[in-house]
Each structure stands twice: as C-alpha cells, then as structure tokens.
Amino acid sequence: MNRRSLVLAALLAAGLLLLPAFAGPYLLSVVTLILFFAYAGQAWNVMMGFAGQLSLGHSLYVGIGAYVSAGLFFHYGIGPWAGIWASMLACVAAGAVIGFLAFRFGISGVYFALLTIAFAEFTRIGFDHINALGGPGGLFIKVSQRETWDLLNLRGPPAMFYYVMLALAVGAFALCTWLLRSRAGYYWQAIRENEEAAQALGINTFRWKMLAVMLSAAMTSLAGVFFAFYYNNLFPEQIFNISRSIEIILGPVIGGVGTLFGPILGAAVLTVLADSITELLAALGWEFPGVKQVFYGCVLLVVVMFLPHGIWPALARRLGLGRTAGKD
Amino acid sequence: MPVELVVNVALAGTLTGLVYGLMALGLSVIFGVVRVVNFAHGEMMTIAMYAAVLLFAHWNIDPFVAALPIAAVFFVLGYALQTGLINPFITRPEHSQFMLLVAVAIIMVNGLLVGFGPDARSVQVEYQLESWALGPILFDKARLYAAAMALLASAALFAFFRFTLAGKAIRACADNYLGARVVGLNVHRYYALTFGLGSACVAIAGCMMVVLVDVTPVLGPGFTLLAFVIVIVGGLGSMPGALLGGVLIGLSEAMAGLFIQPSAKSMVSFALLILVLLFRPQGLLGRRA
Numbered sequence: 001m002n003r004r005s006l007v008l009a010a011l012l013a014a015g016l017l018l019l020p021a022f023a024g025p026y027l028l029s030v031v032t033l034i035l036f037f038a039y040a041g042q043a044w045n046v047m048m049g050f051a052g053q054l055s056l057g058h059s060l061y062v063g064i065g066a067y068v069s070a071g072l073f074f075h076y077g078i079g080p081w082a083g084i085w086a087s088m089l090a091c092v093a094a095g096a097v098i099g100f101l102a103f104r105f106g107i108s109g110v111y112f113a114l115l116t117i118a119f120a121e122f123t124r125i126g127f128d129h130i131n132a133l134g135g136p137g138g139l140f141i142k143v144s145q146r147e148t149w150d151l152l153n154l155r156g157p158p159a160m161f162y163y164v165m166l167a168l169a170v171g172a173f174a175l176c177t178w179l180l181r182s183r184a185g186y187y188w189q190a191i192r193e194n195e196e197a198a199q200a201l202g203i204n205t206f207r208w209k210m211l212a213v214m215l216s217a218a219m220t221s222l223a224g225v226f227f228a229f230y231y232n233n234l235f236p237e238q239i240f241n242i243s244r245s246i247e248i249i250l251g252p253v254i255g256g257v258g259t260l261f262g263p264i265l266g267a268a269v270l271t272v273l274a275d276s277i278t279e280l281l282a283a284l285g286w287e288f289p290g291v292k293q294v295f296y297g298c299v300l301l302v303v304v305m306f307l308p309h310g311i312w313p314a315l316a317r318r319l320g321l322g323r324t325a326g327k328d
Numbered sequence: 329m330p331v332e333l334v335v336n337v338a339l340a341g342t343l344t345g346l347v348y349g350l351m352a353l354g355l356s357v358i359f360g361v362v363r364v365v366n367f368a369h370g371e372m373m374t375i376a377m378y379a380a381v382l383l384f385a386h387w388n389i390d391p392f393v394a395a396l397p398i399a400a401v402f403f404v405l406g407y408a409l410q411t412g413l414i415n416p417f418i419t420r421p422e423h424s425q426f427m428l429l430v431a432v433a434i435i436m437v438n439g440l441l442v443g444f445g446p447d448a449r450s451v452q453v454e455y456q457l458e459s460w461a462l463g464p465i466l467f468d469k470a471r472l473y474a475a476a477m478a479l480l481a482s483a484a485l486f487a488f489f490r491f492t493l494a495g496k497a498i499r500a501c502a503d504n505y506l507g508a509r510v511v512g513l514n515v516h517r518y519y520a521l522t523f524g525l526g527s528a529c530v531a532i533a534g535c536m537m538v539v540l541v542d543v544t545p546v547l548g549p550g551f552t553l554l555a556f557v558i559v560i561v562g563g564l565g566s567m568p569g570a571l572l573g574g575v576l577i578g579l580s581e582a583m584a585g586l587f588i589q590p591s592a593k594s595m596v597s598f599a600l601l602i603l604v605l606l607f608r609p610q611g612l613l614g615r616r617a
Contacts, residue, residue: 054423105606110365110422110564114556115605121553122598128591136591242549246430253427290441290545297434304427305413308420 020159034271035165041251041263042172043219049258051212052192057116059244061091061217065224071133079153087221095217099210124240138235154229161230256310265312332464337586343475345578347536349571350478352558354529360565361502361522367429370551371436376534377543381449395535399528406527410520440545448542474536481532557601563614
C-alpha cells in the first residue's frame with residue numbers, strides 16, 4: 001500500500017464509523033444496503049473471483065440462512081446469537097451437497113451455473129410448501145423494540161443494524177485479503193486460471209473447490225440472517241428468487257471480479273445509481289412501473305460492454321493506487 | 329382416479345410440451361453453435377406473445393397466421409442482437425456473457441411493463457373452447473394446432489440444417505471454429521444467422537403459447553428457466569433432445585399438477601434437471617463434449 005491509498009482508506013474508515021452521527025434515516029438505510037451487497041458480493045467472489053466456480057444461485061444460501069435463524073427465533077425464541085451457527089451449518093451442508101455432486105460428477109462451467117440455479121429454484125418451491133415457516137404467505141418476525149441495542153437478539157435501532165453490517169463487511173474484506181495471500185488463495189487462483197495444470201502440480205482440486213463453495217455458503221448465510229432480522233419478513237418467492245442471486249452478482253461483476261475492492265465499489269455504484277435514477281424519474285414525472293429498471297438495464301449493458309474487467313481496475317489505475325491484489 | 333382423466337391430462341401435457349420444445353429448440357441451437365447461453369430467451373418469448381396479442385387486437389389476425397411475420401421480424405432482431413452485442417462477447421468469460429444477457433433481459437421485461445402494464449393480456453379465438461372427442465379422450469383443438477405448428481417449425485429447422493448449404497456451414501462452425509475459418513467461412517455472420525434462427529423459433533413458440541395461456545411481462549424469467557431445464561434434460565445443443573425434453577417436462581408438469589399439487593409442478597421439473605445433470609450431464613440425447 002502506498003501513502004495515497006492509506007490516506008484514502010483512513011478517510012473512508014472515519015466517514016463510515018461516524019456516519020450514524022450525522023446521517024438521516026434515509027442515508028443510513030442506503031449505506032446499510034450498500035454494505036449488505038458489498039458483503040454478499042464478497043462472499044460470492046470467494047467462489048467465482050478466487051476459485052473460478054460460477055454460482056448463479058447464491059439466493060439459496062441467503063434464503064436458507066435467513067429461514068433457519070428466523071424459524072428458530074419465531075418458534076423457540078432462540079436469538080440469532082445461536083441461530084447464526086445453525087444457519088451457517090445448514091448453508092455449509094447445502095453448499096457441500098451441491099459442490100460434492102457437481103465436482104464428483106465433473107460438472108463445470110455453464111452446467112455448474114445452471115445446477116446452482118436449479119437447486120435455488122427447487123428449494124424456493126420447497127419452502128413454499130413448508131407451512132411451519134409460513135409457506136408462500138411469508139414468515140414475520142415480531143419487532144419488540146427499536147430503542148435499545150439488543151445485539152444478541154438483533155433487535156434495536158437502525159444504527160445498530162448499520163454497525164453490524166459494517167462489521168460484517170469489514171470482516172469479510174479482512175478475511176478475503178488474508179485468504180488471497182494464503183495457501184488456499186494461491187491454490188484457488190491456480191484452479192481458476194487452469195484447473196488441469198493445477199491438478200498436474202499436485203493440488204487436490206476437488207478439496208479446494210469444495211472449501212471455496214462451503215466458505216462462500218457460510219459467509220452468505222450471515223447475509224441471510226441479517227436480511228431476516230433487518231426486514232423482519234421473509235417470502236420464499238422473494239428471498240430465493242433468481243433476481244436476488246443476480247443482485248448479489250451485479251456488485252462484484254460491475255466492480256471487478258476477483259478483486260478485493262470490486263464488490264464494495266460495485267455495490268456502492270449500483271445502489272447509488274438505482275436511487276439516483278428513482279430521483280431523476282420522480283423529478284421528470286416519469287414514474288411508470290418499469291421505467292427505472294429499463295434505465296438500470298441500459299447502464300448495466302454499457303458498463304459490461306465497455307469495462308470488461310469492472311470499474312475498480314480501471315479506477316485504481318486512474319487514481320494511481322497501483323496493482324490491486326488478485327486480478328488487476 | 330379415473331383413467332380417462334389421467335390420459336387426457338397426459339395428452340394435454342404432451343401437446344403443450346411440444347410448444348415448450350420449440351421454444352427450447354431455439355435456445356439449444358444458439359448454445360450449440362454460438363456457445364453462449366441466452367439468458368434472455370424467455371423474455372424474447374414474451375415479446376413474441378405480446379406481438380401476437382397486438383396483431384390480434386388491432387387487425388384480428390389469428391396467431392397462427394401472425395406467427396410467420398413475427399418470426400421474420402424476430403429473425404432480423406436476433407441477427408442484429410448477435411452482430412451488435414453478442415459477437416464481441418464470444419471470447420469473454422461466461423460470467424461476463426451472463427451479465428450482458430441479464431441486462432438485455434432486464435430491459436426487455438421492463439420495457440414490456442412500461443408499454444403494456446402489469447395486467448394479463450390474451451387472445452380469444454373460437455377454436456380455443458372446441459375439441460374433438462375420440463371416445464373418452466378429448467383433443468383440445470387449440471393445443472393440437474399449436475403442437476402441430478411446433479412440429480412443423482422444428483421439421484423446417486431440421487431440414488435447413490440437414491440439406492441447405494448455409495445449414496451445413498453453421499454445423500461446420502459449431503464443430504470446429506478454427507477449421508471453419510480456415511476454409512473461409514465468415515463465422516461471425518453464421519453466428520448471427522444462428523441467433524436469428526433461434527429467435528424465429530422462439531417467436532413461433534410464443535405465438536402458439538399465447539393461444540394456450542394469458543401473457544404478462546413477468547412471465548419471461550420463468551420461461552427462461554423452463555427452457556434451460558428442457559435443454560439440459562434433452563441435451564444442450566441437441567435438436568431432437570430439445571423436443572424430447574419439452575415433451576418430458578410438459579408431461580411431468582401435467583402429472584405433478586394432477587397427482588401432487590399444481591404449485592409443486594416446477595419442483596418436479598427441477599428435480600428432473602438435477603438428476604439428469606448428475607447422472608447424464610450431457611443430457612438424454614446429448615453427446616459428451
């Protein structure tokens with residue numbers, strides 16, 4: 001890291017830590033959402049950006065993570081302090097099943113991506129038929145209070161959720177930074193670039209790919225737990241939907257797949273973009289359903305076409321931050 | 329459960345399945361040649377359905393007649409889409425191609441939403457309520473016509489690939505990209521031709537589908553997923569496989585609706601997909617790559 005990036009990082013950290021002191025509820029909710037997608041994107045990036053396994057069904061882990069914790073809280077009053085472990089375990093198990101089946105049977109590329117979609121859709125329809133968890137009618141968590149911080153049960157004011165999400169996002173960033181420089185990170189990158197060559201070098205590709213899927217699933221499950229307790233309602237139709245998987249992927253793809261800052265930058269750019277389009281259309285008086293998404297799709301199209309490696313690598317060069325970790 | 333009911337439901341499922349098959353055929357042909365998964369396939373299908381609704385509402389043109397001009401327009405649009413957007417992405421990684429087509433799909437779904445609103449539209453023709461009875465078995469006229477049209481369009485596509493020079497050239501591009509270039513084929517032009525043909529398939533399938541079900545803008549992603557399931561089950565890139573997959577999925581959906589419950593019908597399709605991916609990843613009629 002050079003001096004310039006240190007100064008930038010310090011400014012960013014100070015801004016993020018002090019944000020709830022001066023931001024209104026709207027800005028706070030927007031930044032919380034950015035951090036949520038930054039975190040989930042980081043989790044997805046472990047699997048795709050590091051190990052090169054394209055998952056298009058990450059809503060599966062968000063959904064299972066959310067439903068396990070929310071179900072425990074709803075039926076037995078067990079708070080997320082215990083629920084997160086159950087959620088993580090369930091998601092690791094789901095990831096292990098998918099990974100084991102796919103990698104044992106030699107499924108890769110497009111077929112692997114479609115398999116992940118299939119599992120997410122299968123589970124979505126399955127949860128529609130679990131009456132104990134509300135079925136298609138949804139599961140609602142009671143909001144007991146919004147004043148004091150109850151971290152163990154994740155009940156409290158929006159500022160608490162903001163700091164929880166900030167901690168998760170920073171934690172994921174630190175973990176990924178360490179991972180990229182660890183043995184696992186190098187093995188993953190070798191597998192991503194050329195799996196056969198990696199195998200020839202004696203890397204047990206099956207084991208390391210499994211690790212990537214399970215780790216990514218465990219990280220994503222926490223995003224699900226947060227989602228459940230932040231929004232207090234869960235519908236299979238929404239949480240397992242393929243559009244949720246796409247939302248998670250958009251951040252890292254726009255920001256830069258395989259980079260550490262890409263998912264964060266991508267999430268920020270997309271969330272701000274979506275909100276400014278809403279504002280712009282409101283100012284113009286064009287508030288028909290769908291107009292916003294058409295604009296959004298067009299911007300997405302332009303970015304994908306003209307910045308094939310994402311925004312971060314281009315921006316980092318421009319800012320003179322030099323080589324970023326991973327792919328540059 | 330009476331046997332006649334089961335047979336009738338199975339028959340309806342099979343006939344609808346042929347229309348599904350034609351839709352999936354478009355996807356399969358595009359993937360088989362261009363090696364790009366068209367994530368906007370179902371969205372293109374809904375656009376075709378709306379085109380048929382419009383032609384019917386304004387000029388009272390029967391969807392079976394409208395299918396031809398709509399297919400022609402879709403051919404041109406598909407050709408342009410491949411030339412303008414997708415050809416530059418051929419050598420990009422899969423997630424990049426995926427994002428491109430997702431962006432196209434988002435624009436399509438919401439463009440329809442802006443243009444037509446969220447309400448369901450439909451086409452009402454006399455023969456929708458008529459049927460022929462063969463003993464206790466009922467042949468739904470609309471469904472039978474739609475299936476026949478799907479078979480006809482598929483046969484035309486088969487013949488094109490089998491007997492015409494352009495069809496053979498496209499197969500050459502699919503078999504060996506470098507070899508095709510060496511013998512002087514303009515591979516990118518044939519890719520565009522293929523995407524145009526795939527789009528024409530989905531256009532005809534859409535015109536048939538609108539006779540069977542009402543259309544809303546949000547049907548798109550569901551059709552895309554359905555087309556994926558069908559081509560994977562049948563074999564991605566295999567043309568007879570797409571039709572077989574369509575019939576299998578149509579049949580299993582109908583049976584699941586009858587024996588389990590209607591809301592669980594796509595669960596059976598996805599279960600079938602997972603099983604096929606695990607035990608025969610090249611699909612039922614596919615060749616191992």
